[in-house]
Amino acid sequence: MITGTGISKTFRQRGGVLGAREVPALRDVDFAVERGGAVSFIGESGSGKTTLGRIIAGLETHDAGEIVIDGVPMSSLSHRRRQPYFRRVQLIHQDPYSALNPTRTIHQALEAPLALRARQTGRPRSWIDSRAQELLSMVGIDPGYVLPRYPHQLSGGMRQRVVIARALTMDPEVLVADEAVSMIDVSLRLGILALLKDLRERLGVGVLFITHDIATARYIGDDGELYVLYRGQVVERGATEKIIADPVHPYTQSLLSAIPVLHGLEQPGAERVVPKEPQGEGPPGGCLFVPRCPFSTERCEQETPVLGRDGGPGQETEQEHACFHPRRRSVIPVGVGE
Numbered sequence: 001m002i003t004g005t006g007i008s009k010t011f012r013q014r015g016g017v018l019g020a021r022e023v024p025a026l027r028d029v030d031f032a033v034e035r036g037g038a039v040s041f042i043g044e045s046g047s048g049k050t051t052l053g054r055i056i057a058g059l060e061t062h063d064a065g066e067i068v069i070d071g072v073p074m075s076s077l078s079h080r081r082r083q084p085y086f087r088r089v090q091l092i093h094q095d096p097y098s099a100l101n102p103t104r105t106i107h108q109a110l111e112a113p114l115a116l117r118a119r120q121t122g123r124p125r126s127w128i129d130s131r132a133q134e135l136l137s138m139v140g141i142d143p144g145y146v147l148p149r150y151p152h153q154l155s156g157g158m159r160q161r162v163v164i165a166r167a168l169t170m171d172p173e174v175l176v177a178d179e180a181v182s183m184i185d186v187s188l189r190l191g192i193l194a195l196l197k198d199l200r201e202r203l204g205v206g207v208l209f210i211t212h213d214i215a216t217a218r219y220i221g222d223d224g225e226l227y228v229l230y231r232g233q234v235v236e237r238g239a240t241e242k243i244i245a246d247p248v249h250p251y252t253q254s255l256l257s258a259i260p261v262l263h264g265l266e267q268p269g270a271e272r273v274v275p276k277e278p279q280g281e282g283p284p285g286g287c288l289f290v291p292r293c294p295f296s297t298e299r300c301e302q303e304t305p306v307l308g309r310d311g312g313p314g315q316e317t318e319q320e321h322a323c324f325h326p327r328r329r330s331v332i333p334v335g336v337g338e
């Protein structure tokens, strides 16, 4: 199990007429991914999703908070002693082409990590080739066809399957899939999503899915948890199905309202939530969503809501949210994602 508590990260960006500026990418984020679990982080561009994925995979530092892997707080270990733990979290990038070295065959791409794994687990070298074949079959491709080939000789979908097979060489506990299907031909996306779902069930590997697309999040983990990120803050968290059926934060509602009605058959929800064009950053100390929120009040400009279930007297919600005025608004086109 992998947990994060109070994860915060601020980048210092140089340049521009105003000189350096601080960009908070993550604000006090808590999460937990269990073996075999499905956790999706959803948010628009710049909400901090990739930064979180990189922190969980040990590729980026954080300013505050703690990552705990298998009960061990990473802050208690030296950089070198953390590596075996972070190896249990494997990142799948959105671009399978740049993730693979173009000058190496797929055989070579799998051989290096498998040789390391063989040394770590005391297996003979003969195990490497048979494991490479086994992993490729597991991700649904013919080992005989792909092993001698170079990445450019494969389709985008096949390349992404190879990247997933390579991630599996380390026997990970969690796969962090960062927009894992966004650069793949639309017709092949469903196959990759089905594969990730299958790996959850067959290997018990947890999937942390990072996406800007709520329908994709639903496919990968309709039985899992959804975290909605807005400007680095988790603004809604709960069971994926529950949030999609009954979102309470205006930002989540606006994400769901933005889903197009696909076949002209679905009935759009009664109230679509259309966010305002943002005017600046919003009042310091107030809710981050104020500049875009159609429902904000004076209180929202003065106080920062924290994640919880409270929505005022008689307004407790099943999912957690960071809003002073959580309300049910029917925003979902019926049958979306089905």
Ligand SMILES: Nc1ncnc2c1ncn2[C@@H]1O[C@H](COP(=O)(O)OP(=O)(O)OP(=O)(O)O)[C@@H](O)[C@H]1O
Residues within 6 Å of the ligand: 011, 012, 013, 023, 024, 025, 043, 044, 045, 046, 047, 048, 049, 050, 051, 052, 212
């Ligand atoms: N290395 C960096 N240096 C400076 N600022 C950064 C860096 N990486 C990310 N940021 C900033 O941190 C914020 C969060 O970025 P991040 O890439 O995590 O968001 P995201 O939700 O993954 O967006 P996208 O979907 O566009 O990748 C953004 O404002 C981004 O400009």
